[in-house]
Amino acid sequence: MLLAAATTASAGTLHGIQPDDLNRNGDPCVDFYDYANGAWRKQNPIPAYMDRWSRRWQSGEVNKEHVRDILTELSARSDWPQGSAGQLAGDFYAACMDESRIDALGSQPVQPWLADIAAVHDQASLQRMIGRLHDVGIAVPFGLYAGEDQHEPSRTIAHLYAAGLGLPDRDYYFKPEPRFADARTQYLAHVAKMFELAGTPAAEAKAKAQTVFDFEKRLAQASLDNVQLRDPKQQDHPMAFTGLAKLSPSFDWAAYFSAAGVPRVDLNVTQPAFLQQFEKELATTPLPQWQAYLQWHVLNTAADSLSTPFVEQNFAFNRTLTGATEIKPRWKRCAELTDAQLGEALGQKYVEKYFPPAAKARMQDMVKNILLAMDDTIRELDWMDEATKQKALEKRATFVPKLGYPDKFKDYKGVVVSRDSAWNNLVAASRWNVADARRQVGKPTDRSRWGMTPPTSNAYYNPLQNEIVFPAGILQAPAFDLNATDAVNYGAIGVVIGHEISHGFDDQGAQFDAQGRLANWWTPEDGKQFAAKGQCVVDQFEGYFIEPGVHHNGKLVLGESIGDLAGAKLAYRGYLKSREGKGPEPTLDGFTPEQQFFIAWGQWRGDETRIETQRSMIQGDPHPIAKYRVNGPLSNLPAFQQAFQCKAGAPMVRAEKDRCEVW
Template sequence: MSTASAGALHGIQPDDINRKADACTDFYDYANGAWRQQNPIPDYMDRWSRRWQSGELNKERVRDILNELSARTDWPKGSAGQLAGDFYAACMDESRIDALGSKPVQPWLDEIGTIGDRAGVQRMIGKLHDAGVGVPFVLFAGEDLREPSQTIAHVYAGGLGLPDRDYYLKPEPRFVEARAKYLVHVAKMFELAGAPAEQAQRDAQTVFDFEKRLAEASLDNVQLRDPKLQDHPTAFADLSKLAPSFDWGRYFDAAGVPRNAVNVTQPKFLQQVDKELATTPLPQWKTYLQWHLLNTAADSLSQPFVEENFAFNGKFLTGATQMKPRWKRCAELTDTQLGEALGQKYVEKYFPPQAKARMQDMVKNILAAMDDTIGELAWMDDATKKKALEKRSTFVAKLGYPDKFKDYQGVAVSRDSAWDNVVAASRWNVADNRSQIGKPTDRSRWGMTPPTSNAYYNPLQNEIVFPAGILQSPAFDVNATDAVNYGAIGVVIGHEISHGFDDQGAQFDAKGRLSNWWTPADGKQFAAKGQCVVDQFEGYFIEPGQHHNGKLVLGESIGDLAGAKIAYRAYLKSREGKGPEPTLDGFSPEKQFFIAWGQFRGDETRLETQRTMIQGDPHPVAKYRVNGPLSNLPAFQQVFECKAGDAMVRAEEKRCEVW
């Protein structure tokens, strides 16, 4: 039976399959190895697949919308069209930006340079925070971990220019190289801003030494995955005991934030900031603050700043050899800063009502499959099952776009200065976030913009969120068979649901509270099953001597493993009473389900990016996101008739199953 005779619904991409590969040896190579061979990573990207290609196509759609908006200059002032259109137009005016050089940030640099006392340092920290420059700490609104129906202020560690603390501290050659290149990079940026070469080198060393002290007081990437380690409710009055050198009253009042209790995520870090405020000489503070201003502003300044920023953060850290075209960078920046103004136009064009309806149906089926899976678990007792099912029953799914878009009222955007627009939009976004502090949690708000090609789970609201930007082919297509949709976006839906029950999510209860709902025996069983996944991924190397950190990728890997299992279960159940879907090129619908996952997730990734990922990214590299979970699934082995001993069949005593 052909796909054509099935009513124009399409299946997998058979030409992407590497027919020379063996599905039971390396499914990542098999599922879309032919596509990767024929489609090398573009110079400006750090990874590539049909999924990433679709994400870049999505940006072309965004560009087309922005071109339409920016072509008009008669939008009502403050309207979505005026804000997004003028923001994009100013960003695209390369000749004007280049002519201005570093002038847009010079008043800021000068103001930092004239700081005369420690109170001035604190006032400048507040001013930088207002504009979204998170140095040396960050204050951000978020749900109270113990009572998520209320929103409070959280104080986070910030102020590092390298990806994370280990880059400052670890002795391995790749970190040593990164430190050396970072010093050169910081010095070059100071030179571009007008500092003599020798002074710029001294300033770079000052910045590095300052940041290293902060890094030494920071949690590492694995510790940051444990919410209990970041749960430190602190009365406002006690902030001054923790960091007495900082005038918290003045800072909160200037920020318009009520003097309520806060959560200090890393007390040791804040104590180190206090020590710096008390003892570090003013010139060093000024150099440090000037660097973080330049680092934030670089991409909105003239071409030499943009190129130097790319040389370190692009070429060195990701392996990309060419900068993205300006239109793409401007489209991304507009989405970051004014995404809900832009998003209204996006969903009108690219997310029809029938797409939302089909997604709602899939989510319902996959949630039901999760219920069935929990109910059948042999290792979990009835008391814990009851709590797990209660939690599952309170899940909320947000699809496509918010019910109410932000209005960005009061943002002043013009075509005169790209950097000034970034500051104006950042100030609005910061103030909008702060406005939630001390209020009941607004569950209608979104953490991603509608055009974003991604998804997330929020344990504090027990919600899974899928913006319209990810609900495009190859992740999801209203014209695709169920096998393809369940194998691609269906596994992602299952993955996000599973985050509610991974090593982090399992610490939050049905109301989103950081609360232990496990019996002691089941808690131990769960930890042991997680350790199986840790051990599995510790064995996945990207090059000799460099393997995944199993504890770092544990949550995402539990998500992939459970996501594939429950999405497949939901797919089979969804077809009951409907008859079989078509076979395509000899591939049964069941095979197409798994191939769809391999084709969606099967990125080619630059080695430099893989090195950065295994250091700090909780997601494994693509090869092991495909092969890792499937090698544990009996259903995959049955469908592809894999035998014991095949690489895609983990030995029974090593097979991992959490959910």
């Protein structure tokens, strides 16, 4: 197999791919995942506290070090004005880091909550307690969130959703395979142990654990599965406020909404059958069973903010799902928690240090080119008629990119944080975040709000606002590097940009129109063609096994796999567009720019993943295992075959009759 000539041209200060990460004994046409960074993975085993590892995940952990440095600096000062971003983030982190004080308190911080639940004595007090738990973000057994109206996204409404399970999803309660049966056994023991740590005698704790499991199993039976949850139409049940009384007449909805400060206007119930099961539980389940269930979910939420025995027991159970053998260092857990609860307070400091204006400008240019590549792709489709193309182009034209950080940061006014209790701080911050979201209900949608914090190493697409969002935390090397060639940046973050754009046109996103409404904009024939092209992707991923008898659920990973496939194609086209008028970039380290592009994707996305995590992902994660996120889409792309001169019939070259191309 021929690669690029060994001659390396000068590229000034810009670098190419990571040549030392390559498995030089591998063959890019056989297993590109192994070739692109097999040497790096061999030299960098998964850390004991992680469930997967790659340069991408390493970057995320380095990012947490940056967050830690900011929080350490903030917490070193005690003279911040009360309620300021510095005081809130600094004291929240300091209290979380004060392990000796947390250990001295034991379960004391959470005992008032457990006592209040134990004092529930009738339906009215039970319902008030459910509302109190919702106020601090403990969604049991259902939850309420503020979100766009799927039929009129310019307004925000309340959505009631199914929640309240302690295992990852409904199937864990029913499926007979050993990995599910083992998880159930471990879960029962875990719940019992947590009750014991909180002071419940062993026999009573065991009985409570069984009560909790049986209660959750009934809720799980009434819940949609993971594939059903991917269909927005299955969760679209708009109704007037009075409609709630028909689903669950025993619950005092008027009192609940009044206490929550949420207006009684039209809303959406994502799973009506679940609320009917909730009604059945209210009518038939004895109060002591409700008490055990609610107490468990308080303990489960509080576990990592309590003393070491709780933290260790919580980790002991979760390791069965992830395979990690050591708990993360406390500073990492505290940095993550501070970011999750007060991310826009510390985010201001983060972007000052780690996201310069030059980075934003270069990202804007990349996004522009990849969006233009999407336009070109739509226009060139041979399976879509002109009427549908115009609708697709209209939708693409309304895309809103958000890069780095919000134009306006949250002020967290009213949050009271001290260094006395990590749990009380978590309650205070959660209460503020819940109230902040609830205040949006009944108002015009605020498009300036973000769904991720600035330090987050991730990205998302929101179909209801037709926006693609890239926090500063993901715009770091190796995903995005001001000192890297365009080939490398387009191959890494560029594919992520293309991926998020593609979500607007995947099996879910394609159900929303240019205004973000859940509305069909497809002709019947084009809709059939689109579904057939999606089925090709489903079939491809059904054939990817992680161990004998365990393969991907093609329907579950369809959206993310369309995103990867179209994302790689769009980013490549965007890269070529970026070179128009400039000429090609040089060959570096013996690799052409085209080869660098694809290697950059393999090096950024190529995670090594523990088998326990793979099993959990196969069950409930809409993202495929990393190996197949690399090999799967690239094996469909003629540009990849050309770049590495792969022969027809090579494992990384799907036969033309089997090749998938959606966009």
